[in-house]
Amino acid sequence: MRKLSECSASRARALLAACAIAMAAAGHAATDDSCARAGQLAGPGWRIDSAGFAPSGDPAPHCVVKGAVVSGTASGIGFELRLPLNWNGRLLFQGGGGLDGSVRPALGSIPLAGAKDRPGALARGYAVVSMDGGHEGDGAAFAADEQAWLDFAYASAPKVTRAAREMATRFYGQAPRHSYFMGCSNDGREAMIAAERDPGAFDGIVAGNPGFNLAGSALEETWETALLARSAPRDATGHPVIAEALSDADLVLVADAVARECDKADGLADGLVFDHSCKFDPQVLACAPGRGNASCLAAPKLELLRALFAGSQPYGGWPYDTGITAAAWRKQKLGTARAGPPNAGNAVRGAQAWYEVLLRQPIPERIETPEQVLAAAGRAEPRARQVNATATRLDDFAARGGKLLVYQGMSDPVFSSTDLIAWYQRAQHDTVTAEGRPWMRLFLSPAMGHCGGGPGLDDFDPLEAIEGWVERGEAPERIIARNRAAPGSTRPLCAYPRFARYDGKGPVDDAASFGCSMPGDAQ
Structure with missing residues (x-):
């Protein structure tokens, strides 16, 4: 030797x-x-x-x-x-x-x-x-x-x-021999930018919880801050206490109601809503005469909740999911500050991205109204076109055999899975490929937050999946995921629009006991 x-x-x-x-x-x-x-x-x-x-x-x-x-x-x-x-x-x-x-x-x-x-x-x-x-x-x-x-x-x-x-x-x-791109959040945006504008650079791309609509999400975050500030109580100095606009108990109430309505649709009541097509109406939480306040939402909070999840008109809104009780969800949208300026991620980094980066102006000393935030959307459009990865015609990337694997947490409070699903559907329709050759897959993880976290499934291997797809032609139909909260338990994440459904027979902690079903399929 x-x-x-x-x-x-x-x-x-x-x-x-x-x-x-x-x-x-x-x-x-x-x-x-x-x-x-x-x-x-x-x-x-x-x-x-x-x-x-x-x-x-x-x-x-x-x-x-x-x-x-x-x-x-x-x-x-x-x-x-x-x-x-x-x-x-x-x-x-x-x-x-x-x-x-x-x-x-x-x-x-x-x-x-x-x-x-x-x-x-x-x-x-x-x-x-x-x-x-x-x-x-x-x-x-x-x-x-x-x-x-x-x-x-x-x-x-x-x-x-x-x-x-x-x-x-x-x-x-x-x-x-092969080149890959893998990233989450802004990294996921960069990954999608590569597929869109540099289609010959990578054979396989993994885009996790991508901020592909970065300008839209920055607008949404700033708008949400304004919306919450309007409804929030004030501290002694007059600052809106956004952290108290919705309490932890309110969020638990919503998550529990979502679970009651949607969790069993996947065949197993385990706190994870796999059937992303389930429609939840928060009206079931409205207070009625004789109903205790601990089990319902008064009209002002119910109205706020509806508006928050519907989102600003330019953005796609948010899904109701059981992961909204996670600390990271509160940290991003509501924060924890009980006095003084709000410390929510939306109010700090979201405002920074919207005002300083996209509008190129200082952050206002006082929180603007939702209407004022939306009125400035047009001024951000030139930079939005430069930074966003929202194109839905990726013919060049697909035609040369490129593969794009996207994953998203359903309880991501930073970038909306609703917005991503809408883009995915348009891109699948608009992108022309030879013989309908598969080129993109989307995997939704219930209760997972931003690039992981929360009570959901955030331990899986997208690099292994994209490598098998690029080099062996194995288009991923399911990815096996683990949940840290349940050691040894596995579940499949199914390629959208399919979702994991329990077969009713096998061990509930084994991914092999779950098939991939289309929304609306009979159980």
Whole structure:
């Protein structure tokens, strides 16, 4: 066997993979010399700032390359590329998050809160690249720089993808056999932007809880804050206490009523509503003479609830689901502040995205009315066209064999599954493919929040599913998911519009006891 020192010193590209395998198999600690050549991967349009071996304890021996793609801004588009020595021939683009602004470790982790124990793409042998979206910092100041804004909106991912592909090709001596994109939230938006505007870049794309209609959701979040402020009690200084517009008891009351109405439609009353077609009318919670207030909603709260779930007219509204009792749902829409300015995610990050990023103006000192928020929608339209991934004609992506796997939590308080389903239906209708070849799948997870969390099913493996679809032609009809609240229990997530239904016979904690049914099918 070739000595490890010889492997480290070797410059021959053809021997790199064999050396890497030998090093991994031998179990010896690698040295920075083994990745020295990664520091020579600078190319036209990008620079390398550092390159070396990952610290011990990281998954599998690999090189870490950090640098930036030149974009016309002072900092450029920062990136991190991790190159495993035992490479499987695949490249994964790992999206950013929030408003970007930092380079996350390029581990290719499964972007689900409950899937943290699953090996990421790097541990599976993928080369993985991440980026900062074209700016540094966690605020909205970047939006004042037109190039930084365009990089965030759509331009950064294609530039980093091309650089990463070229660097991987030079490092390994061959181009990646398959390229994938995986991300959740804003990362999911970036994934859908790639399918829409860079259709030849990726063979398979995973878009989780995608903020594809980012401008619409920012408008909705700001509108909801205004709606809740109008109904909320005031503190001693006159601030609306949005956290008290709906109490925890109110949310439990609604969730329980949803479960009573819709949970049994999937054959098993377990608190998870799989039948997304079930229609819930909150009127069943209206207070009537003689009905105790603890079991009903007074007319003002019922009116607020209806308006909140119906959503603003430009946005698609929200489904009634049992996961609305989760702490993350309250944190996003209502917050916890009992005095002073509201601290809900909608009132803070939502307002930041709407006013500072899309309208390019300071956040008003006082919460506007719902009518004032909607009146400004037209001024956001130019930037909405740049940042949104709402196109429904993805013919180029589908025609070249691209596969798009989308997943969404039904209790996501940030991006609405109702809005996503409407887009999915239009895209399936509008996109033309040869012989109706399947190119997109949507999986809805009941009671799951934003990129996981909540009492729902948030532990599954979309990377494995997209890989099987792209490379073996196995279009996923169901994905097996786990629920952290019930260790050992599994359920299938069925490709929309089908949903998981219990067969009435097998063990209730086994996914094999569930089939995939169409809404309206007889039980």
